[in-house]
Amino acid sequence: MRPIIRVENLSKQYRIGTRGPAYRTLRDALTGFARAPLERLRRNGHSNSETIWALKDVSFEVYPGEVVGIIGRNGAGKSTLLKILSRITEPTTGRVELYGRVGSLLEVGTGFHPELTGRENIYLNGAILGMTRREIDKKFDEIVDFAEIEKFIDTPVKHYSSGMYMRLAFAVAAHLDPEILLVDEVLAVGDVSFQRKCLGKMGDIARKGRTVIFVSHNMAAVKDLCNVSLWLDDGEKRSSGLATKIVSEYLKEINRSKGEAICEFEEDPEKDFQLCSAKLLNYEGKNTKDFSCDEPVVIELLCRVVRPVPGLYGYLSIIRTDGMTVLVSDTFDVPPNPLDNLPVGKHVVRITIPQRTLGPGDYGVYLNFASPVGIKGFDIESPGIVLAFRLSDWTSKRGNSRLGFFSTLLPWVVEEIEE
Numbered sequence: 001m002r003p004i005i006r007v008e009n010l011s012k013q014y015r016i017g018t019r020g021p022a023y024r025t026l027r028d029a030l031t032g033f034a035r036a037p038l039e040r041l042r043r044n045g046h047s048n049s050e051t052i053w054a055l056k057d058v059s060f061e062v063y064p065g066e067v068v069g070i071i072g073r074n075g076a077g078k079s080t081l082l083k084i085l086s087r088i089t090e091p092t093t094g095r096v097e098l099y100g101r102v103g104s105l106l107e108v109g110t111g112f113h114p115e116l117t118g119r120e121n122i123y124l125n126g127a128i129l130g131m132t133r134r135e136i137d138k139k140f141d142e143i144v145d146f147a148e149i150e151k152f153i154d155t156p157v158k159h160y161s162s163g164m165y166m167r168l169a170f171a172v173a174a175h176l177d178p179e180i181l182l183v184d185e186v187l188a189v190g191d192v193s194f195q196r197k198c199l200g201k202m203g204d205i206a207r208k209g210r211t212v213i214f215v216s217h218n219m220a221a222v223k224d225l226c227n228v229s230l231w232l233d234d235g236e237k238r239s240s241g242l243a244t245k246i247v248s249e250y251l252k253e254i255n256r257s258k259g260e261a262i263c264e265f266e267e268d269p270e271k272d273f274q275l276c277s278a279k280l281l282n283y284e285g286k287n288t289k290d291f292s293c294d295e296p297v298v299i300e301l302l303c304r305v306v307r308p309v310p311g312l313y314g315y316l317s318i319i320r321t322d323g324m325t326v327l328v329s330d331t332f333d334v335p336p337n338p339l340d341n342l343p344v345g346k347h348v349v350r351i352t353i354p355q356r357t358l359g360p361g362d363y364g365v366y367l368n369f370a371s372p373v374g375i376k377g378f379d380i381e382s383p384g385i386v387l388a389f390r391l392s393d394w395t396s397k398r399g400n401s402r403l404g405f406f407s408t409l410l411p412w413v414v415e416e417i418e419e
Contacts, residue, residue: 004211005062010094012055054080056235067212069226076232078215082182100179114158125172139175147171163372174201184215217384219247219323251321254388261289263386272307278386293393293407301349305342311371312339319364326405359407360393360400
């Protein structure tokens with residue numbers, strides 16, 4: 001069988017601190033062409049400009065009907081890979097062969113024109129995918145029904161909330177019959193029922209012989225949905241194979257990594273809200289990744305707000321090394337949401353997992369910050385799995401042999417019954 005995607009020695013280089021204009025005029029293009037020889041001389045001469053390789057010699061093949069999960073830490077090159085597959089950006093070296101129509105959902109509302117209505121954007125996206133009006137007509141009602149925006153279908157999408165954007169964007173990408181569907185980390189948070197709906201739709205697409213490439217930090221979703229997984233690490237292909245095996249290896253590596261009791265992030269001045277650091281603290285306030293089941297686990301986050309974000313909320317999940325999500329929390333757990341319109345400045349956020357909550361074992365901490373009404377899209381800050389810790393049980397009878405998700409000690413009360 002011929003692969004539907006073939007990637008050979010793919011590399012992508014970016015130059016730090018340089019950014020071209022969003023839209024290039026003819027004058028820009030001609031000026032750039034004239035300057036090109038001088039630029040090459042400068043770069044080969046005494047230039048101190050830095051470059052980074054987002055991808056380095058990545059090769060793999062995907063076959064029709066496969067659902068491939070792309071996993072890895074932030075900065076591993078996952079989104080860059082999808083942008084190249086979507087033809088949004090060109091590789092520096094290497095080649096990509098695609099045999100089929102590609103549908104992409106890389107960011108909320110990608111490819112939508114804000115001044116056009118939902119109806120008009122459906123037809124616009126279909127035309128971009130190479131579909132005829134008759135083909136789009138056949139799918140139109142199904143798309144609107146899936147997106148649940150019938151009342152607003154003739155409203156310009158600039159008036160949509162980010163949640164409405166996401167529903168329509170996914171519905172369009174998934175229903176216009178692409179042979180290849182590329183989905184980035186846009187389903188990590190939000191309405192749980194819609195997440196399930198989207199994951200179910202991706203499964204339906206795969207069962208029809210279509211191909212899905214799915215980037216996610218949600219290891220449970222990758223294991224459930226994908227049969228194959230590709231692990232990227234610092235722009236390079238670390239491993240590939242059965243999803244269950246690769247996800248397990250990835251999570252074990254995270255827990256083995258040194259320094260995972262604290263994670264610090266480089267400042268990004270373009271972000272309205274940013275996570276500066278994340279730490280694990282014990283009951284004495286000491287930084288550690290080794291805990292007893294008899295003590296609380298404190299997750300301390302340092303955040304910076306440049307501009308208040310309306311509707312901002314935080315999402316956290318605790319994940320076992322087998323990819324199973326065992327605990328989920330968000331800032332709506334105890335109202336009011338403390339992150340909504342957080343004022344400018346630095347803030348400390350603490351989440352405490354009470355003692356005797358989780359069973360003994362190794363865990364990863366996944367974080368995401370989002371806003372359903374955020375101007376810049378749904379995902380505001382998506383650091384992913386940032387911390388890892390180990391719980392040990394030395395005081396109960398079964399100790400570290402205790403199975404199950406929880407380590408709660410339950411009283412067994414015996415009462416004598418009079419006959």
